[in-house]
Amino acid sequence: MMVVMALSTAFTKYFGVRHPIVLAPMGGSAGGALAAAVSRGGGLGMLGGGTGDREWLARELPIVAEGAGKAWGIGFQSWAIDVETVELALEHSPRAVMLSFGDPGPFAERVRRAGTALIIQVTDLEEARRAVDVGADVIVAQGAESGGHGARRGRSTLPFVPVVVDLVAPVPVLAAGGIADGRGVAAVLALGAAGALLGTRFQATTEALVAPSVAEAIIEGRGEDTERSRVLDIARGSRWPAQYTARTLGHPFLDRWRGREAELAADPRAKQDYQEGVARGEIPALPVWAGEAVDLINDLPSAADLVGTIAAQAEEALARAGRH
Structure with a gap:
């Protein structure tokens, strides 16, 4: 039986979790079962609230609230939601609310007033300063290697994380982007991060809300x-x-329109072709969001087991580094 030591950081102490591993709140695919499994495994599961679809939230929020048994959270895209969306989430008593992509200001005070931890994801130093100004309890530094959406002119994770760590201290920082195993977690801990936020790796788990x-x-x-x-x-x-x-795997429409975004935006027929292709099954219904570390993913485990595996890998990597 594998024995996993606990990597204690400012993040794990703050949330009372065993491992400094966080599920990225991937809109739609990080549902209640996945978030609950990550929390049960000793990490912090984050529900992917995305743009705040009420029907989706009504279905998935009770699943994580009842199934996690421990601390869990929910993430939203700041540009797409309103205060009422945050209010709905807070009714289920999450331990944390994470805001990404856009100004967190309109929602920050409401989250803090509820006694809920405020996590803010940033993609540049201006956003990092803004996160400190609005009172973030934890800041996620997202590198450009990440799957899904991120800054058009984002920074690579390796140099970006320590700059953010220094800028926002003593606020704990989570690293995101290109992390898919314990070696990546160990690396960002060495950079001064208090933990890692993983997305693509958790999409390939039995609990993820994705098509086979x-x-x-x-x-x-x-x-x-x-x-x-x-x-x-x-x-x-x-x-x-x-x-x-958005970082995705290859896609036939991407091959056809690469570098011609303005032309595509002005061509209603092309967008209709896309929808018709989806309807005929010739084009995937959704792009496959995937980060640069996708090569490291080669199995489909339970998310709860995966948290422990990644934590053990991180322990081993740090011990190995200490022997050199």
Whole structure:
């Protein structure tokens, strides 16, 4: 039986969790079962509230609230929600609310007034300063290697994390972007982070709300096949602000329209072709959001077991580094 030591950090102490491992609140795919499993495994499960779809939240919030048994949280895209969305989430007593992509200011005071921890994800130093100003309890420094949405001109995780750590001290920092195993967790702990936030790795788990084809694509995917683009957001008619691009695996529409975003945005027929392709099953219903560390993912475990495995890998990596 594998014995996992606890890596104690400012983050684990603050939330009373065993491991400095956090589920990225991936909109839609980080549902209640996945978030609850990560929390049961000793990490912090974060429900992917995304744009605040009321029907989705009504279904998934009770699942995590009843199934986690320990601390859990929920994340939203700041550009897409209103205060009422945050109020709905707070009714279920999450331990944390995470805000990403946009100004957290309109929601920060309401979260703090509830006695709930405020986590803010940042993609540049201006956002990091703003997060401190509005009273973030924890700041997530997201590097450009991350899957899904991030800053168009984002910084790489390795140099970005320690700069944020120094800038916002003593606020604990979580590192995100290109982390898919315990070696990545160990690396960001060495950079001064208090923990790591993982997304793509947790999409390939038995509890994730993704189609089997998506999990298979992640397991088979390679980091060199991922790229950042706005093409698929434009084609889907997504309201994502232009300053945020999305890292995905390859896609036929991306191949067709790469570098022609303005032309695509002005061509209603092209967007109709996309929808018709989806309806015919020729185009995947959703892009496969995946980060550069996707090469390291080769199995489909339970998320609760995965947390312990990653923590053990991190312990081993740190011990190995200490022997050199």
